[in-house]
Amino acid sequence: MSTGTVTYDYTGAHVLVTGGTSGIGAAIAAAYRAAGAHVTITGTRPDAAYYGAAASGFRYLPFDAGDARQAVALAEQFDALDILVNNAGTAMPGGRDEADPEVFSQAVDINLLGAYRLAHACHPLLARSAVPGGASVIGMASLTALFGNAMVPGYGAAKAALVQLTKSLAIAWAPQGIRVNAVAPGLIDTPLTRGHLADPAALAPWLALTPLARTGTPDDVAGSVLFLTSAAARYITGQTLFVDGGYSVAG
DSSP states (O other): OEETTEEOOOTTOEEEETTTTSHHHHHHHHHHHHTTOEEEEEESSSSGGGGGGGGTTSEEEEOOTTOTTHHHHHHTTOSOOSEEEEOOOOSSGGGOOTTSHHHHHHHHIIIIIHHHHHHHHHHHHHHTOOOTTOEEEEEEOOGGGTSOOTTOHHHHHHHHHHHHHHHHHHHHHGGGTEEEEEEEEOSBOSTTTHHHHTOHHHHHHHHHTOTTOSOBOHHHHHHHHHHHTSGGGTTOOSOEEEESTTHHHHO
8 A cells, every 4th residue: 555655565464443434544444455454444333334335345343432341342353453543532422511520531431441441452462463563553642632622621631641541551562562652633634624624714723833734634644554553663662643734843
């Protein structure tokens, strides 16, 4: 698979991308499939038919990151796993206000505890991996790990904690040859952000603080993920890569 001028070969690798039915997750899953990997994606619906073409060509398994019982059950569906991309997550679950302590707790449970539960459940599989560069876990962080946002205090707190969790797991799992990294996307053109991107008044201040002066695409994030899990990044672990056009250094 080629991302820009870089070509990756993941032939034979087993990859799990949670939340892989749309947006960033779908781009990551498609990139791994194009590079020859066996890719499993998850969504919250019972079967892949709900997602139509977005799930076509992938192995699909239902998974709710907020359900503590499902992580072990999902891991049990695999005989082998080389790469886990913990992409599933949401802000303002159910469209509710995260200032409410109950909703705050749910946001943390989905975005932080859900990611940890699945990584923990998949650890024995990843420890048996023999892919070049070692097995990998990728977490999906956010600019809210750096900058406050009054609308999503639970989501932001979870993403900040995910950055720290990435460091801790990188140390703990290095003896098994498992690398743990994260990516933190900036403003990416996805179905969830399309309304914001269509509003010039809302978009202009963001672009003014972005040195590359554009929004990102899901493929921008996918290319970064494939690099981090490749043998080219075999000496990189515990890091969070900000894929944000420079916003985090100028904003």
